[in-house]
Amino acid sequence: MGRFVARRILYMFAVILVVSAITFGLMHAVPGGPFEREKPLPPEIIANLEKRYHLDEPLLMQYGRYLYEIFIPRIDSNRPGLSLENDFLINIRLGESTWFHWMNFGPSYSSRSRTVNDIFRDNLPVSFQLGIMALTVAILLGVPLGIIAALKQNTIFDYFGMSVAIFGVSVPVIVLGPLLIWIFGVTLRWLPPTGWGSKPPYVMGVFPSTMGWDYWKHAIMPAVALGLGSSAIIARLTRASLLQVVREDYIRTARAKGLKERLVLTRHALKNSLIPVVTVLGPMFAALVTGTFVTEITFGIPGMGRYFVTSITNRDYPVIMGTILLYAVFLVVANLIVDLLYAFLDPRIRYE
Amino acid sequence: MADLLNVQGLETQFRTREGTVHAVNGVSFQLKEGETLGIVGESGCGKSVTVMSVLRLIPSPPGKVVAGKAVYQGKDLLKMTDEEIRHIRGAQIGLVFQDPMTSFNPVLTIGRQVAEPLEIHMGMSRKQALERAAEMLEMVGIPNAKERLNDYPHQFSGGMRQRVMIAMALVCTPQILIADEPTTALDVTIQAQIVDLVKRLQHELGMAIIWITHDLGIIAGLAQRVLVMYAGQVIEEAPVKELYGNPQHPYTLGLLNSLPRLDSDEHRRLASIDGLPPVLLSKPTSCPFAPRCKYAIERCLAENPPLLQVGPDHYAACWVHPETGRPRE
Ligand SMILES: Nc1ncnc2c1ncn2[C@@H]1O[C@H](COP(=O)(O)OP(=O)(O)OP(=O)(O)O)[C@@H](O)[C@H]1O
Ligand code: SF4
Numbered sequence: 056m057g058r059f060v061a062r063r064i065l066y067m068f069a070v071i072l073v074v075s076a077i078t079f080g081l082m083h084a085v086p087g088g089p090f091e092r093e094k095p096l097p098p099e100i101i102a103n104l105e106k107r108y109h110l111d112e113p114l115l116m117q118y119g120r121y122l123y124e125i126f127i128p129r130i131d132s133n134r135p136g137l138s139l140e141n142d143f144l145i146n147i148r149l150g151e152s153t154w155f156h157w158m159n160f161g162p163s164y165s166s167r168s169r170t171v172n173d174i175f176r177d178n179l180p181v182s183f184q185l186g187i188m189a190l191t192v193a194i195l196l197g198v199p200l201g202i203i204a205a206l207k208q209n210t211i212f213d214y215f216g217m218s219v220a221i222f223g224v225s226v227p228v229i230v231l232g233p234l235l236i237w238i239f240g241v242t243l244r245w246l247p248p249t250g251w252g253s254k255p256p257y258v259m260g261v262f263p264s265t266m267g268w269d270y271w272k273h274a275i276m277p278a279v280a281l282g283l284g285s286s287a288i289i290a291r292l293t294r295a296s297l298l299q300v301v302r303e304d305y306i307r308t309a310r311a312k313g314l315k316e317r318l319v320l321t322r323h324a325l326k327n328s329l330i331p332v333v334t335v336l337g338p339m340f341a342a343l344v345t346g347t348f349v350t351e352i353t354f355g356i357p358g359m360g361r362y363f364v365t366s367i368t369n370r371d372y373p374v375i376m377g378t379i380l381l382y383a384v385f386l387v388v389a390n391l392i393v394d395l396l397y398a399f400l401d402p403r404i405r406y407e
Numbered sequence: 408m409a410d411l412l413n414v415q416g417l418e419t420q421f422r423t424r425e426g427t428v429h430a431v432n433g434v435s436f437q438l439k440e441g442e443t444l445g446i447v448g449e450s451g452c453g454k455s456v457t458v459m460s461v462l463r464l465i466p467s468p469p470g471k472v473v474a475g476k477a478v479y480q481g482k483d484l485l486k487m488t489d490e491e492i493r494h495i496r497g498a499q500i501g502l503v504f505q506d507p508m509t510s511f512n513p514v515l516t517i518g519r520q521v522a523e524p525l526e527i528h529m530g531m532s533r534k535q536a537l538e539r540a541a542e543m544l545e546m547v548g549i550p551n552a553k554e555r556l557n558d559y560p561h562q563f564s565g566g567m568r569q570r571v572m573i574a575m576a577l578v579c580t581p582q583i584l585i586a587d588e589p590t591t592a593l594d595v596t597i598q599a600q601i602v603d604l605v606k607r608l609q610h611e612l613g614m615a616i617i618w619i620t621h622d623l624g625i626i627a628g629l630a631q632r633v634l635v636m637y638a639g640q641v642i643e644e645a646p647v648k649e650l651y652g653n654p655q656h657p658y659t660l661g662l663l664n665s666l667p668r669l670d671s672d673e674h675r676r677l678a679s680i681d682g683l684p685p686v687l688l689s690k691p692t693s694c695p696f697a698p699r700c701k702y703a704i705e706r707c708l709a710e711n712p713p714l715l716q717v718g719p720d721h722y723a724a725c726w727v728h729p730e731t732g733r734p735r736e
């Protein structure tokens with residue numbers, strides 16, 4: 056198991072290399088640059104800016120410099136956040152005036168006063184929290200809905216549940232979001248229509264420091280809006296999987312032993328039927344965290360979806376690179392966790 | 408001796424897209440205490456559906472027991488409440504299935520699964536039940552039974568898994584063990600071991616056995632009485648020696664001829680019965696074996712023969728005397 060995890064972490068570095076190379080190549084292949092404006096800047100200023108951000112160097116050298124900045128740790132006497140060019144994500148104090156620094160994702164070209172790491176520190180946690188809550192909504196809604204639909208197959212419950220599921224996948228956030236805001240935020244005034252209830256600094260870099268009603272009331276609508284589509288997927292998967300499992304021989308065996316129907320379901324059917332559901336959770340979670348853009352815009356949430364999308368139109372190279380790499384890491388880690396969970400659920404699976 | 412189980416006129420149907428399948432059409436049989444009853448017949452003739460109907464384990468929909476009764480110790484299993492029949496299953500009547508691979512829950516330990524009937528029927532604690540389960544596993548010949556309680560089904564070989572299955576069916580010492588083709592999925596040497604094991608266990612525990620198979624060879628050394636089924640009906644019933652020595656139904660004859668003979672000196676080709684069993688989309692009004700039967704006469708197409716007494720304790724559903732080829736009186 057330990058070797059399996061170690062191998063997957065090595066694999067993650069390979070993924071980062073490949074993804075970064077492709078992103079870097081594509082980014083520079085599309086026309087336009089970070090300093091092109093409708094009213095063009097004077098050429099000297101552009102030249103100065105390009106020199107400052109090393110954009111005048113050959114591409115390969117720029118790429119090498121980028122990898123160097125994120126991969127190679129530094130030990131020096133600089134305090135963290137000394138300048139926009141020298142802002143590291145990980146800073147550990149080793150001694151009186153010795154610091155360990157690692158992972159400099161560079162400055163943002165478009166927001167002059169911030170670095171990519173600032174975005175990671177301030178905005179990523181919000182998207183992460185939103186993604187986790189959307190996934191929770193998806194599971195808490197999807198699994199029971201799927202179970203009920205399967206147990207009451209071809210009854211009104213089944214049809215109702217599956218209609219909700221179809222509604223969930225087919226109505227996009229851009230419709231559902233404003234609808235929720237209009238009902239619960241504006242008409243009923245139960246929930247605040249916009250905003251987010253936690254502020255940096257975040258516990259362990261991602262978790263909110265307080266989680267009172269003030270936090271939750273901001274989170275409910277966006278989490279539902281974002282998670283509903285996924286809950287529909289989970290519901291359909293759970294239903295199909297459970298319907299398949301209850302036809303298995305070992306369910307008949309359980310009944311032949313005289314188990315109560317409730318025990319047959321909870322002890323023998325449910326765990327087996329959730330195995331395929333777990334496999335989709337990894338990619339689903341990654342998609343939820345990275346797909347928060349529309350939800351964040353709709354609900355005015357200071358997540359990182361906005362930075363990611365505007366960074367592309369602005370050709371804000373470091374932000375593009377940083378977010379894409381982070382998303383890649385995210386996908387790998389989420390899948391790793393799912394694989395471990397999978398082994399936990401299914402004893403036939405052993406990794407080495 | 409009194410009948411432990413008395414099944415009368417059992418009829419089970421399945422509603423399918425093609426129509427109603429009449430899988431079991433009026434099956435009757437009795438099982439006495441401690442005896443072994445064999446049920447043989449080709450694939451699809453309704454052997455499993457018969458015993459599953461008795462225990463009400465037919466998936467419904469599409470299946471439904473539409474007629475008959477199954478009296479166990481004075482009570483009709485088919486009329487009991489769900490709660491009552493639940494206390495029969497696993498406690499009074501144990502079941503062993505054909506495929507020991509798919510019949511275990513892959514995500515629960517063997518210990519949990521074998522101990523489960525003890526917990527629900529005997530009110531044992533998890534710990535007591537596991538101890539008893541280990542004893543039972545030892546009894547069916549699982550080496551290091553105690554340590555293996557924590558293993559999962561996939562960690563056992565096919566033969567060992569079938570032994571575990573038998574232990575699980577017998578752990579509450581039921582009155583009846585129903586074994587639905589318990590050896591079909593195993594290779595020949597293992598088959599013999601399982602048969603020996605079940606014989607030994609019957610000697611020690613004294614339960615009655617219903618042993619389903621399509622292999623007449625296995626039944627010979629195991630059962631006292633045999634039912635031969637065809638198209639959802641019992642077409643012959645006799646004590647095992649009588650059935651082998653004096654078969655009275657052309658189908659039974661065909662089955663016996665298709666057995667490989669160890670005693671014959673010439674290298675005989677395996678005689679098997681030509682043709683396929685009928686698809687039972689309606690209740691048969693003629694002899695269902697007629698299309699494959701070389702003895703068939705006109706009456707066979709006009710009337711489905713009932714079980715007729717053809718000797719002491721010997722019954723066959725056939726209008727014709729297969730030895731003489733003349734109609735029975
Ligand atoms: N779930 C079901 N749905 C529809 N028809 C069924 C179902 N189960 C059984 N049948 C029908 O009942 C008939 C008898 O099946 P059964 O399983 O009892 O045969 P069997 O004698 O046990 O055969 P085998 O030796 O292959 O186990 C089958 O031919 C099939 O048409
Ligand atoms: S009743 Fe007729 S068709 Fe049926 S088995 Fe006997 S001889 Fe053959």
Ligand SMILES: [Mg+2]
Pocket residue numbers: 454455456587588
């Ligand atoms: Mg069968």
